[in-house]
Amino acid sequence: MSTQTTNPAPSPAPESRPKIKPNPKAPRQPLPLREPEERLRGPAEVALGFTLAQVQVEALRCLQCKNPTCVDACPLHINVKEFIGLMAQGNFAGAFDKISEESPFPGICGRVCQHELYCEHACLLGKKLEPVAIGSLERFAADYHRQTATAPPPHLALNGPRVALVGSGPASLIAAYDLVRHGYRVTIFEALHGLGGVLAYGIPNFRLPRDIIRDEVNRLRSMGVEFRTDFIVGKTTSVEELFAQGFQAIFLGTGAGLPHLMNIPGENLIGVYTANEYLTRLNLMEAFRFPESDTPIRIGKRVVVVGGGNSAMDAARWSRRRGADTTIMFRRGRAELRARLEEIEHAEEEGVHFDFLAAPVRLFGDEKGILREMECIRMQLGEVDETGRPSPVPMPGSEFRMPIDTVVMAIGQSPNPTVQRATPQLITKRGKVVVDAGGQTSMPNVFAGGDVVRGGSTVILAMRDGRAAAAAIHNALQYHAAGAPEPVGAPEPVGAPLAGAQEAVASAAVAGNRIVARRSLTPEIAWLQVEAPEVSRRWKPGQFVIVRPTPASERIPLTIVDGDEKAGTITLVVQALGKTSRTTVRLEAGDRLADLLGPLGEPASIEKVGNVLCLAGGVGVAELLPVARAFRAAGNHVVALCGARSSSLIILDEELRAAADEVQWATDDGTAGLHGTVVDLMRAWRGKDACEIGIAHVIGPIPMMRAAAAVTREWGVHTYASLNPIMVDGTGMCGGCRVTVGGKVRFACVDGPEFDAHQVDFDELTRRTRAYLEEERVAREGHDCAVGLGK
Ligand SMILES: Cc1cc2nc3c(=O)[nH]c(=O)nc-3n(C[C@H](O)[C@H](O)[C@H](O)COP(=O)(O)OP(=O)(O)OC[C@H]3O[C@@H](n4cnc5c(N)ncnc54)[C@H](O)[C@@H]3O)c2cc1C
Ligand code: FES
Numbered sequence: 001m002s003t004q005t006t007n008p009a010p011s012p013a014p015e016s017r018p019k020i021k022p023n024p025k026a027p028r029q030p031l032p033l034r035e036p037e038e039r040l041r042g043p044a045e046v047a048l049g050f051t052l053a054q055v056q057v058e059a060l061r062c063l064q065c066k067n068p069t070c071v072d073a074c075p076l077h078i079n080v081k082e083f084i085g086l087m088a089q090g091n092f093a094g095a096f097d098k099i100s101e102e103s104p105f106p107g108i109c110g111r112v113c114q115h116e117l118y119c120e121h122a123c124l125l126g127k128k129l130e131p132v133a134i135g136s137l138e139r140f141a142a143d144y145h146r147q148t149a150t151a152p153p154p155h156l157a158l159n160g161p162r163v164a165l166v167g168s169g170p171a172s173l174i175a176a177y178d179l180v181r182h183g184y185r186v187t188i189f190e191a192l193h194g195l196g197g198v199l200a201y202g203i204p205n206f207r208l209p210r211d212i213i214r215d216e217v218n219r220l221r222s223m224g225v226e227f228r229t230d231f232i233v234g235k236t237t238s239v240e241e242l243f244a245q246g247f248q249a250i251f252l253g254t255g256a257g258l259p260h261l262m263n264i265p266g267e268n269l270i271g272v273y274t275a276n277e278y279l280t281r282l283n284l285m286e287a288f289r290f291p292e293s294d295t296p297i298r299i300g301k302r303v304v305v306v307g308g309g310n311s312a313m314d315a316a317r318w319s320r321r322r323g324a325d326t327t328i329m330f331r332r333g334r335a336e337l338r339a340r341l342e343e344i345e346h347a348e349e350e351g352v353h354f355d356f357l358a359a360p361v362r363l364f365g366d367e368k369g370i371l372r373e374m375e376c377i378r379m380q381l382g383e384v385d386e387t388g389r390p391s392p393v394p395m396p397g398s399e400f401r402m403p404i405d406t407v408v409m410a411i412g413q414s415p416n417p418t419v420q421r422a423t424p425q426l427i428t429k430r431g432k433v434v435v436d437a438g439g440q441t442s443m444p445n446v447f448a449g450g451d452v453v454r455g456g457s458t459v460i461l462a463m464r465d466g467r468a469a470a471a472a473i474h475n476a477l478q479y480h481a482a483g484a485p486e487p488v489g490a491p492e493p494v495g496a497p498l499a500g501a502q503e504a505v506a507s508a509a510v511a512g513n514r515i516v517a518r519r520s521l522t523p524e525i526a527w528l529q530v531e532a533p534e535v536s537r538r539w540k541p542g543q544f545v546i547v548r549p550t551p552a553s554e555r556i557p558l559t560i561v562d563g564d565e566k567a568g569t570i571t572l573v574v575q576a577l578g579k580t581s582r583t584t585v586r587l588e589a590g591d592r593l594a595d596l597l598g599p600l601g602e603p604a605s606i607e608k609v610g611n612v613l614c615l616a617g618g619v620g621v622a623e624l625l626p627v628a629r630a631f632r633a634a635g636n637h638v639v640a641l642c643g644a645r646s647s648s649l650i651i652l653d654e655e656l657r658a659a660a661d662e663v664q665w666a667t668d669d670g671t672a673g674l675h676g677t678v679v680d681l682m683r684a685w686r687g688k689d690a691c692e693i694g695i696a697h698v699i700g701p702i703p704m705m706r707a708a709a710a711v712t713r714e715w716g717v718h719t720y721a722s723l724n725p726i727m728v729d730g731t732g733m734c735g736g737c738r739v740t741v742g743g744k745v746r747f748a749c750v751d752g753p754e755f756d757a758h759q760v761d762f763d764e765l766t767r768r769t770r771a772y773l774e775e776e777r778v779a780r781e782g783h784d785c786a787v788g789l790g791k
Helices: 054-061 070-072 082-086 092-100 106-112 133-147 169-179 210-223 239-244 275-284 310-321 340-351 418-422 459-477 500-511 533-538 579-585 620-633 653-659 680-687 702-715 762-769 775-787
Strands: 160-165 185-189 227-230 246-254 272-276 304-305 323-330 355-357 358-365 369-383 389-393 400-403 406-409 447-449 514-522 526-532 544-546 556-564 569-575 594-601 611-617 635-645 662-667 695-699 721-724 738-741 744-747 752-754
Touching: 054 082, 070 082, 082 092, 082 133, 092 106, 092 133, 106 133, 106 210, 106 275, 106 459, 133 210, 160 169, 169 185, 169 210, 169 246, 169 459, 185 369, 210 227, 227 635, 227 721, 239 544, 246 459, 275 310, 304 310, 304 400, 310 323, 310 340, 310 556, 323 358, 340 594, 355 662, 369 406, 447 459, 526 579, 533 569, 533 594, 544 569, 556 579, 556 594, 569 579, 579 653, 594 653, 611 620, 611 680, 611 702, 620 635, 620 653, 620 695, 620 744, 635 653, 635 721, 653 662, 662 680, 680 702, 702 721, 702 762, 738 752, 738 762
Parallel strands: 160 185, 160 246, 185 227, 246 447, 272 406, 304 323, 304 406, 323 355, 611 635, 611 695, 635 662, 695 721
Antiparallel strands: 358 369, 369 389, 369 400, 514 526, 526 569, 544 556, 544 594, 556 569, 721 752, 738 744
């Protein structure tokens, strides 16, 4: 094993190229790797790539078969024989160009594609000896290009119809590559702030460094592909609206981001993560750099990762890098593991333990709701099931317990449901979008591919789907540029205004997120009017946005307090609590939020019931405003009963009086209104005016919501509570926002945030919102010191 770094030399001039004489008997070259002890020190890439000497040996191992089976075996039909032939001649630039005829991502695929299942599996040399290391050669060609290319690919003259690609994972990225090469104008819409889909939020840096993703995505940008991040189709806009805006075809590459849970007792304890949340915090939000980055993660001393796929390996290997004693628990045997062989071997080298034929059945926590112990059961293998693997059968009486601080559930995921929910005419089967061989869905000119069609799959199969869909789109739209689209020199800046229907989309990328007005409601609460044209058009009372004030910040949810479609703005009210909200409160008019995604969540339930009781405490008063207004607009008599600690902390009284028919306040110190809590106020109000109440809506601190809901239960009044759990993505992808309502686990960001208050497990909600109290304190103190507020 070597710790050498890749250092490709320039390709020799054609005249000096040696004649190729294959040398298949040379041993297959091992990929140089970082030593395991060194790997555990951080997120540096494990595989170092071939040295030049190794490339020379490995490329000459290729038999240069007359009828190479590897080309057909590659789902993208990369001309493996020719690119390796060029590498054997030392023409690495030529090899890169040859790969690029079919794939824009040799750096990504050279690192994460399961070559052993495709091209290397078909390699004829492998029948007798070891197959050629095609993946490592592909990676070398890509790295050589990154280190030697002097200019990005030229921007193409794109005059074709507009095509919208939803999601920025490998399926959409390759579809974009193929479509711009035909002259189509392509925009990729991505819900998160980072591009790449699972490549960015799921696969760790130590397997796929972020600069590889960035550079390969930037090549598409240079060619003319447009990107809109913080844009969720089905929420920010709909499929139908995209057509109305002038897109002539739409591709759904929205992936399989909905995480599965085991539905066992204790799954909502602090310390239990889905693999999506765990990996997103570490990869996308860089929690491994906390407190330099703002997003925390809790990784205890003893971690168990449940599952046997790539996500399980990735989560376990991250845990080892955070110093945890880590076990992968899998209900089947080693032969049934689904991860890439290389990842399993690397996990073993890094000290990950494997516990096969076992599964958790129950998790136990302490009085603070923190995970402490796990009960498991042994399995034996039974009949082959629908997955083609022997089914795991529990062995009664084999239960055992183990102490534990962190569990990561890496047991699979289903398609992201946002577009499907918003587009009921799309035919789906168990959440997967149903398509024909070309990716055509049940809607005209709407195509889909990748994990949203397959469920969790692989990068290369997602790319194959994206390619098939691009061909089907080309076939459907029949745009033929006069010749191949010509390069037109320097790339246009992303988001530069374009003519016609695209203008709204493109200009919003330029205009959005600027704070146009700001005022302080209290020293700790700021009112912000923010440019967000699309959100202002579509938001409804009760919905929220996810915001990051700076590129290093956490993603935090903020309720939309108001929206002005004409001005293209929304209003947010922020209370300084943790570091991110403090940073947001300190922003001034003219500043921009780094990210703003929305509108998210389901709107509040507004109906005409006669009398409506609106209850709020603290900053919840701001969040209550649009709901009160909507109830009143629906023809109800709205009574707002609100609480504050003191008269100086009463906010938005005037606005509330304009929104509701009656407003009363209670203050903890008696400096205004009733001396007492919102609950005292409820009882006092009810005492003098026992009218029939149709619905109550409560929003504010959890103890206040719980107490108010207890009173309305007593009164027999149906009550909605707008919940405020910790969120990460806000799109249903991580499961971090899960709450228990009526005994069922729900994701507050997509199923809520409003729920039946009488069914909410407020104790659990309280505990889960305290999961990062200590980390928040550290981050807050660091922030206060940095802005001169420290002691
Ligand atoms: C942890 C992990 C490790 C993996 N490792 C490997 C590996 O080593 N090799 C391999 O071949 N495969 C691996 N896979 C599988 C592989 O990454 C996926 O099969 C592949 O990324 C699927 O690509 P996709 O384009 O279909 O979707 P994704 O990569 O899932 O991308 C979908 C994107 O769409 C966005 N989106 C969703 N809904 C919307 C919406 N409504 N509007 C806008 N955007 C939306 C999402 O935010 C996401 O960014 C791994 C998967 C995981 C989870
Ligand atoms: S699922 Fe991630 S925040 Fe809700």
